[in-house]
Amino acid sequence: MLAIKRVPTVVSVNQDCGSVSRDCLQSCFLTGFDLPLFKYTKKMKTTELQLLGDEEVPSSPPTIERSFLGTLLLSKWEERASQGLFRYDVTACESRVLSGNYGFIAQLNEGRHLKKRLTEFRVDQVLQEFDPKKFNFSKVNRNEVLFQFGEGEEAGYYDITPILSSPDFVLINVSPIEYGHVLLVPRLFDFVPQRLCANDLLLALYFTAEVDCPYFRVGYNSLGAFATINHLHFQAYYLAYPFPVECASITRINKGSLKSSLRISELVDYPVKGVVYESMDLNEIAISVASTCQELELRNIPFNLLICDCGTRVFLFPQQALHQVSQKVLDTQVNPAAWEIGGHIVLKRKEDYEHATEEFVTALLAEVSLSDPDFQDVKNIICK
Amino acid sequence: MALQNGSLLSSDRKCVRSPRMKNHKLIVSQSLIRSYRASIQDELQKHAYNFVLCDPGLPDHPIVYASDGFLEMTGYSRDEVLGRNCRFLQGRDTDKRAIVEIREAIREERDCQIKILNYTKAGKPFWNLFHLAPVFSQQDGRVVHFVGVQLPISSKVAARKDGHLTGLELSFDELEFEEHFDNPSCKNYHLSEEDKQRAFAAVKAVLQELANSSCKGVSSMRSKSFSEGVIPPGFVATSLLLALTRIPHSFVLTDPHLPDMPIVHASLEFLELTGYTREEVIGRNCRFLQGPDTDLAPIEELRSSISEGQTCTIRILNYRKNKEPFWNSLHISPVRNSSGKVAYYAGIQVAVSHSSEEDEGRARMQQLGTLGAIKVAVRSIQTGPVLRKSKTIS
Numbered sequence: 001m002l003a004i005k006r007v008p009t010v011v012s013v014n015q016d017c018g019s020v021s022r023d024c025l026q027s028c029f030l031t032g033f034d035l036p037l038f039k040y041t042k043k044m045k046t047t048e049l050q051l052l053g054d055e056e057v058p059s060s061p062p063t064i065e066r067s068f069l070g071t072l073l074l075s076k077w078e079e080r081a082s083q084g085l086f087r088y089d090v091t092a093c094e095s096r097v098l099s100g101n102y103g104f105i106a107q108l109n110e111g112r113h114l115k116k117r118l119t120e121f122r123v124d125q126v127l128q129e130f131d132p133k134k135f136n137f138s139k140v141n142r143n144e145v146l147f148q149f150g151e152g153e154e155a156g157y158y159d160i161t162p163i164l165s166s167p168d169f170v171l172i173n174v175s176p177i178e179y180g181h182v183l184l185v186p187r188l189f190d191f192v193p194q195r196l197c198a199n200d201l202l203l204a205l206y207f208t209a210e211v212d213c214p215y216f217r218v219g220y221n222s223l224g225a226f227a228t229i230n231h232l233h234f235q236a237y238y239l240a241y242p243f244p245v246e247c248a249s250i251t252r253i254n255k256g257s258l259k260s261s262l263r264i265s266e267l268v269d270y271p272v273k274g275v276v277y278e279s280m281d282l283n284e285i286a287i288s289v290a291s292t293c294q295e296l297e298l299r300n301i302p303f304n305l306l307i308c309d310c311g312t313r314v315f316l317f318p319q320q321a322l323h324q325v326s327q328k329v330l331d332t333q334v335n336p337a338a339w340e341i342g343g344h345i346v347l348k349r350k351e352d353y354e355h356a357t358e359e360f361v362t363a364l365l366a367e368v369s370l371s372d373p374d375f376q377d378v379k380n381i382i383c384k
Numbered sequence: 385m386a387l388q389n390g391s392l393l394s395s396d397r398k399c400v401r402s403p404r405m406k407n408h409k410l411i412v413s414q415s416l417i418r419s420y421r422a423s424i425q426d427e428l429q430k431h432a433y434n435f436v437l438c439d440p441g442l443p444d445h446p447i448v449y450a451s452d453g454f455l456e457m458t459g460y461s462r463d464e465v466l467g468r469n470c471r472f473l474q475g476r477d478t479d480k481r482a483i484v485e486i487r488e489a490i491r492e493e494r495d496c497q498i499k500i501l502n503y504t505k506a507g508k509p510f511w512n513l514f515h516l517a518p519v520f521s522q523q524d525g526r527v528v529h530f531v532g533v534q535l536p537i538s539s540k541v542a543a544r545k546d547g548h549l550t551g552l553e554l555s556f557d558e559l560e561f562e563e564h565f566d567n568p569s570c571k572n573y574h575l576s577e578e579d580k581q582r583a584f585a586a587v588k589a590v591l592q593e594l595a596n597s598s599c600k601g602v603s604s605m606r607s608k609s610f611s612e613g614v615i616p617p618g619f620v621a622t623s624l625l626l627a628l629t630r631i632p633h634s635f636v637l638t639d640p641h642l643p644d645m646p647i648v649h650a651s652l653e654f655l656e657l658t659g660y661t662r663e664e665v666i667g668r669n670c671r672f673l674q675g676p677d678t679d680l681a682p683i684e685e686l687r688s689s690i691s692e693g694q695t696c697t698i699r700i701l702n703y704r705k706n707k708e709p710f711w712n713s714l715h716i717s718p719v720r721n722s723s724g725k726v727a728y729y730a731g732i733q734v735a736v737s738h739s740s741e742e743d744e745g746r747a748r749m750q751q752l753g754t755l756g757a758i759k760v761a762v763r764s765i766q767t768g769p770v771l772r773k774s775k776t777i778s
Binding site: 070071072073074075076077078079082091092093094095096097105159178179180213215238239240241242246247249250261278280313 | 476480481484487488491623627630695719720722723724745748749750751752753754755756757759760761763764765
């Protein structure tokens, strides 16, 4: 029995539709339509090869400039904004930093939770079967799809291509927390439920690395840790300000080795217990994080991930599965998910925003933090 | 960052200059000339400290001056470091937390003194007592440069001399590579008060030199009126500047709350496109780009969009400083800051030759992408001094 009331956010305009709308992605997939495609490559780019040399050798111009993906994402997003596809202008939402030690960021966003509905699925079970009757991302309006994201021999951008056979999509979130708020849905038409495996996480890391911007972060919420929809997805947005968790003190918990550059550390003196994985090798991070998360899923421990620093830093926050929450906290309707635990709190009511304090946020986040013995179990999983 | 088989290659041994800094020699010398007398390099040369000056108003916050001591300590040549961000000093085992502290100090425009693991060009690690200090303009309160002083820390007490520590002192030849980084006693070893005072003294001397050589007035502290909340018009906080200079396209920010809506920020690419220097454009209305053959109708469209707080795209004939005309696809839009209210109007320029459909499509994508990046930057909460609240445009 979970005490925190979930208030699901509306990420797609089609979320309330009972029937399949003609304009939805699924229908378009069946009839066939064209979408832009961004291809990333795991091979080294020729531009980097030249830049790494000691002399600047003349090179042929690159097919796409560095961090083109960021420009593409922002331009498509801005286009959708000018077409009125978002439920409100997120840049008109006020934000401020709460004074104190952590520098929590509070935002007043009255438009985000307009509808209050019962939760669509059990929230005390981390792994649940995909249910095609419930809302999933094939039901989004085709306008909410920004582009396809796929791997290729060479990086490139194609304005109009037919949909790939097993496409990964980038969609808008119609109730954005920040500018550029998108959803990354790996292999959408495989209809995978919200659960993590190394390949899907690696896709998210490549996505973050390709955008190549320290202000762009990617988050993941498991079921039971305030995921909105049981269809595999990550969220991402831009915030040109440090997340409090990125500035927190950490202490290393894994042994160093000359072979691997992976550092795993635990957060010190932060309201929520968590670990952070750091490495320049994305493969390494993906494999290590996914293996831990799969253990957590099997033990029914909900968790959140926050991917920062262009993919080289991943925070993992395991959550209390069952807990009591004070009514005061319930009334603010803040769900402590990846962003909130990272330190970015969206508040629905003006009075909550105006009176928000670091103490309030610390207390809210502490509600979901694991107990010491439970967290020790998690550390044992990681370090074995 | 480069990707190879899933691994991000660290560019710490190789100095990677931002590709936008291809005229770095000119840009770097302009950065100094803008604020100080031409003799500044000679004056700074007299100090035997290891230090750099960095300019937060240029892409990637690059080094614009490096002392001989700094070059000797790190093993790089002057040409290898000018125009590049200091991160080449960091390496595999540099504590992320230390980097974050430095970043925070830069954002908050304040001093910072910290012990950090750095690497020479040859890849040898050394502990560095790093002291950062901002240099403020007396005119408009902006941070014109950051001074970074480095004092390599030696583990051998006997090796310490009374004078400055010049050149590199390798700190732990005898320690095992792995053992060093995770051994807490190594991190805490011997940072004496003397070391700290020496760092303070070095910073103070450099700041004094800069203040003496300044043509427009710089100081280690802001002017009194500024600290009391009187913010000069057109002030741009460092945290905003750092975000804006990341955007690799031509654009300007204008302030609609000031008379005649002057430019308060112009990107490097705008200056390169138009041929003007920063001083020649900041504080002026954009109309200086118009010329004899500029059609007035699109200007009227622009003016009316602005008065209604709308976005607008026009095609207009503009002129560079050398009088050369070019067709400019200009997109303007109001941009809000963290208060949720309009703070600036952004103007994004794309030089277009023919109007081919593909060109138009690409231009449009660049404009909207640039606008998005500007919105992200301006929306961020500005740390540092309290900014005056913006009025809404009526």
